[in-house]
Amino acid sequence: MSAPRKTALQTLRHRNFRMLWIADSIAILGSQIQNVAIIWNVFALTEDPFQLGLLGLFRFVPVLFFGLYGGVIADRRDRRTILVVTHILLMATTAVLMAGTALDAVTMPLIYGVTFIASAVNAFAGPARQAIIPALVPRAEIAGASTLLNLAMQTAQIGGPALGGIIIGTVGLTAAYAVGTVSFVAVVIVAMMITVREKIVIESANGLTAVIDGLKFLWTTPILLAVMSLDFIATFFAASITLMPIFAEQILNMGPNGLGFLLSAPAVGAVAGSLVMSVAPIPQRPGLGIIVAILTYGACIVGFGLSTTIWLSLLFLAGSGAADAISMAMRHSIRNLVTPAEYRGRIAAAHTTFARGGPQLGEVRSGWMAGLYGSQAAVALGGLATIIGCLIMARVVPSLMQYRTEPVEEPDEEPIPQGSSARPAVQSDPGGRPQGPPLPR
Numbered sequence: 001m002s003a004p005r006k007t008a009l010q011t012l013r014h015r016n017f018r019m020l021w022i023a024d025s026i027a028i029l030g031s032q033i034q035n036v037a038i039i040w041n042v043f044a045l046t047e048d049p050f051q052l053g054l055l056g057l058f059r060f061v062p063v064l065f066f067g068l069y070g071g072v073i074a075d076r077r078d079r080r081t082i083l084v085v086t087h088i089l090l091m092a093t094t095a096v097l098m099a100g101t102a103l104d105a106v107t108m109p110l111i112y113g114v115t116f117i118a119s120a121v122n123a124f125a126g127p128a129r130q131a132i133i134p135a136l137v138p139r140a141e142i143a144g145a146s147t148l149l150n151l152a153m154q155t156a157q158i159g160g161p162a163l164g165g166i167i168i169g170t171v172g173l174t175a176a177y178a179v180g181t182v183s184f185v186a187v188v189i190v191a192m193m194i195t196v197r198e199k200i201v202i203e204s205a206n207g208l209t210a211v212i213d214g215l216k217f218l219w220t221t222p223i224l225l226a227v228m229s230l231d232f233i234a235t236f237f238a239a240s241i242t243l244m245p246i247f248a249e250q251i252l253n254m255g256p257n258g259l260g261f262l263l264s265a266p267a268v269g270a271v272a273g274s275l276v277m278s279v280a281p282i283p284q285r286p287g288l289g290i291i292v293a294i295l296t297y298g299a300c301i302v303g304f305g306l307s308t309t310i311w312l313s314l315l316f317l318a319g320s321g322a323a324d325a326i327s328m329a330m331r332h333s334i335r336n337l338v339t340p341a342e343y344r345g346r347i348a349a350a351h352t353t354f355a356r357g358g359p360q361l362g363e364v365r366s367g368w369m370a371g372l373y374g375s376q377a378a379v380a381l382g383g384l385a386t387i388i389g390c391l392i393m394a395r396v397v398p399s400l401m402q403y404r405t406e407p408v409e410e411p412d413e414e415p416i417p418q419g420s421s422a423r424p425a426v427q428s429d430p431g432g433r434p435q436g437p438p439l440p441r
Helices: 008-013 015-046 048-075 079-102 106-131 139-170 174-190 207-219 220-240 240-253 256-281 288-307 308-340 341-373 377-396 398-402
Strands: none
Touching: 008 015, 008 139, 015 048, 015 079, 015 106, 015 139, 015 174, 015 240, 015 256, 048 106, 048 207, 048 240, 048 341, 079 106, 079 139, 079 174, 139 174, 139 256, 139 308, 174 308, 207 220, 220 240, 220 288, 220 308, 220 341, 220 377, 220 398, 240 256, 240 341, 240 377, 256 308, 288 308, 288 377, 288 398, 308 341, 341 377, 377 398
């Protein structure tokens, strides 16, 4: 008789994972409050949709330059230390904005500079956070740990923007930045309580060679490349976060408190989507699920862009969040199934680059289009472009929709010793495409 299957909540019995879960929740809450404060600050200073959109550019450039290298660092250094150091730096960036606002000395160059630095720091924090999970829970419970982290992220994304909007509307921007600063102090304290010391295996290849090796694997795996490209397409064309102050103030007449609710609505839908994915049978065709979810996402963005009714706008935003959460679960499923263990850090960093680069560049696009055609047209056209891009990708890479999962029992992974040239065998998907790393040179 087999032992009863553990639930995701039971993963919290592991002390170190519980500490990371708490730290991650607090970090996202602080980040969301800070993001709301920044975009409202820019809107108050400029009332210019293009300058709001430029925030996306200053968030993306560091990801482009440091994202993949952040994955290499996460594979070679103590990940707990990386989390502590990066969150100290994030605390410092928020404190700069807090002090500048209190002294009435905040300028656009200061906001853009702090945004750039915070994004660069997150390029190192993100891969370390993802890579440390296997050291905190048994292998059989990694899926449960990922589920809890995703739910914590979505929940914080609900409370963070709403709380940020309320703080700005009732107390002011300085208080919002102060709350963000305090939240990062708490993260540093909690992260230091993680006692796991990982044995990091240093490869003989240098950082650049390791990055190139990971990119070669990605390039030779069409399904994986298609999944990441779809992520980029959807988030690039549908990005609209920095236009939310305009929707809240000028289109829906909701003010700063309403801004928080607009920013929280997608997270509410994402929590609902995540809960559905946690209780539904594991899909056997995740590629098809990704296509359907992104088409739904694009349709919801079109609806939001055209809506002038508060409740309908919130409903469309919640729908987009649910579709995105479902798509995210299946994207991560394909990524983890296709990628061998020794490439997961770098591929996770590459996926983060796609996932973060799309919306950040998309904010620049939406701000530019809003300046030319108006905010509603910019959002609605972006949703339509998402639908078209998704249909084109499904046509260009038909193997994505045909991809099927198979239950496979994998042995426990062992680190590759320093200097080892061992490579896992190359597997193929049903379409004959490689699902392992490139053959040895």
